[in-house]
Amino acid sequence: AADEEYVGNVKRQLAKIFEISLKETVPDEPDIEPLIAACTAKFGDYQCNNAMGLWSKIKGKQTPFKGPPSVGQAIMKNLPPSEMIESCSVAGPGFVNIVLSKNWIAQNLQSMLINGIDTWAPRLPFKTAVVDFSSPNIAKEMHVGHLRSTIIGDTLARMLEFSHVEVLRRNHVGDWGTQFGMLIEYLFEKFPNWEEVTEAAVGDLQAFYKASKLRFDSDPVFKERAQQAVVRLQGGEPKYRKAWAQICEISRNEFHKVYQRLGVHLEEKGESFYNPFIPRVLEELNEKGLIEESQGARVIKVEGVNIPLIVVKSDGGYNYASTDLAALWYRLNKEKAAWIIYVTDVGQDQHFQMVFKAAKRAGWIPADDTLYPKTTHVGFGLVLGDDGRRFRTRSSEVVRLVDLLDEAKTRSKAAILERETSKDWPEEEVEKTAEAVGYGAVKYADLKNNRLTNYTFNFDQMLSDKGNTAVYLLYAHARICSIIRKSGKDIEELKKIGKIVLDHPDERALGLHLLQFSEVVEEACNNLLPNVLCEYLYNLSEIFTKKFYSNCQVVGSPEETSRLLLCEATATVMRKCFYLLGIVPVYKI
Numbered sequence: 160a161a162d163e164e165y166v167g168n169v170k171r172q173l174a175k176i177f178e179i180s181l182k183e184t185v186p187d188e189p190d191i192e193p194l195i196a197a198c199t200a201k202f203g204d205y206q207c208n209n210a211m212g213l214w215s216k217i218k219g220k221q222t223p224f225k226g227p228p229s230v231g232q233a234i235m236k237n238l239p240p241s242e243m244i245e246s247c248s249v250a251g252p253g254f255v256n257i258v259l260s261k262n263w264i265a266q267n268l269q270s271m272l273i274n275g276i277d278t279w280a281p282r283l284p285f286k287t288a289v290v291d292f293s294s295p296n297i298a299k300e301m302h303v304g305h306l307r308s309t310i311i312g313d314t315l316a317r318m319l320e321f322s323h324v325e326v327l328r329r330n331h332v333g334d335w336g337t338q339f340g341m342l343i344e345y346l347f348e349k350f351p352n353w354e355e356v357t358e359a360a361v362g363d364l365q366a367f368y369k370a371s372k373l374r375f376d377s378d379p380v381f382k383e384r385a386q387q388a389v390v391r392l393q394g395g396e397p398k399y400r401k402a403w404a405q406i407c408e409i410s411r412n413e414f415h416k417v418y419q420r421l422g423v424h425l426e427e428k429g430e431s432f433y434n435p436f437i438p439r440v441l442e443e444l445n446e447k448g449l450i451e452e453s454q455g456a457r458v459i460k461v462e463g464v465n466i467p468l469i470v471v472k473s474d475g476g477y478n479y480a481s482t483d484l485a486a487l488w489y490r491l492n493k494e495k496a497a498w499i500i501y502v503t504d505v506g507q508d509q510h511f512q513m514v515f516k517a518a519k520r521a522g523w524i525p526a527d528d529t530l531y532p533k534t535t536h537v538g539f540g541l542v543l544g545d546d547g548r549r550f551r552t553r554s555s556e557v558v559r560l561v562d563l564l565d566e567a568k569t570r571s572k573a574a575i576l577e578r579e580t581s582k583d584w585p586e587e588e589v590e591k592t593a594e595a596v597g598y599g600a601v602k603y604a605d606l607k608n609n610r611l612t613n614y615t616f617n618f619d620q621m622l623s624d625k626g627n628t629a630v631y632l633l634y635a636h637a638r639i640c641s642i643i644r645k646s647g648k649d650i651e652e653l654k655k656i657g658k659i660v661l662d663h664p665d666e667r668a669l670g671l672h673l674l675q676f677s678e679v680v681e682e683a684c685n686n687l688l689p690n691v692l693c694e695y696l697y698n699l700s701e702i703f704t705k706k707f708y709s710n711c712q713v714v715g716s717p718e719e720t721s722r723l724l725l726c727e728a729t730a731t732v733m734r735k736c737f738y739l740l741g742i743v744p745v746y747k748i
């Protein structure tokens with residue numbers, strides 16, 4: 160039933176109408192797909208761009224048309240009557256400009272207010288997706304790169320979930336590999352009572368890792384023992400498994416603190432989980448003739464890359480790639496995922512391209528990337544410090560994520576306490592707002608850029624209440640809420656009885672932008688680009704503040720009811736944007 164109610168975004172609804180017209184205009188050219196785009200010129204809201212392409216198809220044949228403009232004219236003339244469209248015109252080489260009916264826009268806003276914004280959720284043509292994100296390595300640093308992966312991955316998962324996709328949020332933690340031999344031996348050596356050892360005793364796992372590495376590099380006897388420990392761990396010896404599990408648990412608790420602060424939910428399926436599947440997966444690839452011998456290693460050659468993908472090292476051990484092949488196999492066959500998305504820094508792009516090409520050679524996924532099941536690497540750039548170099552603390556140590564979030568919160572709290580309005584806020588409210596603003600600022604600063612570019616981490620910039628920042632947007636939302644509160648009207652009641660009217664051009668501009676939410680989310684999902692949604696949100700707040708609210712009096716005007724409903728619609732869409740970006744909204748400033 161829900162499917163029947165779904166009408167689709169504006170573009171798709173227009174496409175339905177233009178499809179009818181295209182059939183009528185060129186009956187001999189079936190299955191022409193309507194090309195509908197937002198209009199950049201001021202002649203319309205949308206445009207249909209089929210005329211030129213159609214002309215080049217039919218110009219040699221018997222046709223009543225004299226060129227693209229006349230094709231455009233016919234497309235316009237053959238449009239069936241529709242309440243969506245107010246008027247059309249043909250421009251240049253046959254573009255059909257479309258002006259939407261303001262009543263139709265208003266009706267759509269009203270029904271969203273009554274039925275909820277989830278009725279605007281896009282529908283995507285597949286059921287299940289894996290988003291592989293965050294994925295830090297046990298006992299190693301969880302660095303800002305993992306923070307980016309966590310923030311970007313969470314947003315992608317939220318957008319897909321909103322669009323009715325079942326998302327498997329996978330934390331592919333690095334919990335397997337030769338470093339565990341050294342960690343385990345060091346644990347035994349340092350803590351004879353290792354079975355009772357907890358996080359508090361080990362202290363900083365990163366320091367623990369470094370110390371054990373030092374030991375490993377300097378003492379051949381220790382090194383020998385560590386190498387033995389790997390064998391015993393992989394052979395499943397209980398004592399070694401137990402020590403391994405303990406180290407993982409300590410790490411897990413540390414990661415969890417960051418996830419909890421960020422409000423990010425993840426399900427851990429680390430590298431170790433896929434380990435048992437590796438032999439049979441490699442066997443399958445071998446039977447298909449993909450695996451070759453090269454310098455003692457076993458490799459898969461892929462097109463376009465001049466190094467092969469090593470799947471078994473010359474010492475017989477498995478590696479990152481063998482694990483990823485097994486994980487991909489598992490996700491396709493056991494979890495039946497249609498889209499598998501990996502969020503890591505761009506530096507890993509070649510690795511993933513090689514894994515994907517191997518999967519194509521094996522016939523696991525189609526060669527054509529527009530078909531499902533498909534795999535995508537979502538790469539992102541570096542986080543830079545003010546000096547333009549890789550982000551570090553003063554002591555040139557890796558930045559600890561928890562410290563970073565602490566600082567964001569402390570700074571936003573100080574800014575809140577400076578405001579006159581916060582004077583009589585209870586302590587709890589100050590804390591809550593400081594977290595929402597501080598963590599929101601860190602997330603938004605990351606998400607608003609195209610993820611492929613490097614971005615400069617700067618607290619002053621991200622916590623400024625001017626410009627394109629989370630602070631500015633959160634305050635804009637709070638201000639809208641306060642307009643509604645101060646009107647003294649019961650907004651739920653207004654939703655039932657009130658009517659939206661978009662007579663003023665700035666009311667109409669706001670209404671149209673609100674209505675475009677659905678197609679923006681859909682685009683952000685299809686291209687896996689959260690910055691598209693950030694840009695939409697920023698524009699929304701600009702249109703509201705600089706156009707609508709500057710030029711249209713709300714409280715006390717004859718249009719008060721309609722305008723309050725427009726405020727409520729704006730706040731509703733903004734809140735959904737915040738939710739999709741993993742940002743907690745604030746209602747008061």
Ligand code: ARG
Binds near residue numbers: 291296333483501502
């Ligand atoms: N643990 C890896 C790292 O820190 C990221 C894992 C990404 N996911 C994957 N399936 N390879 O670089």
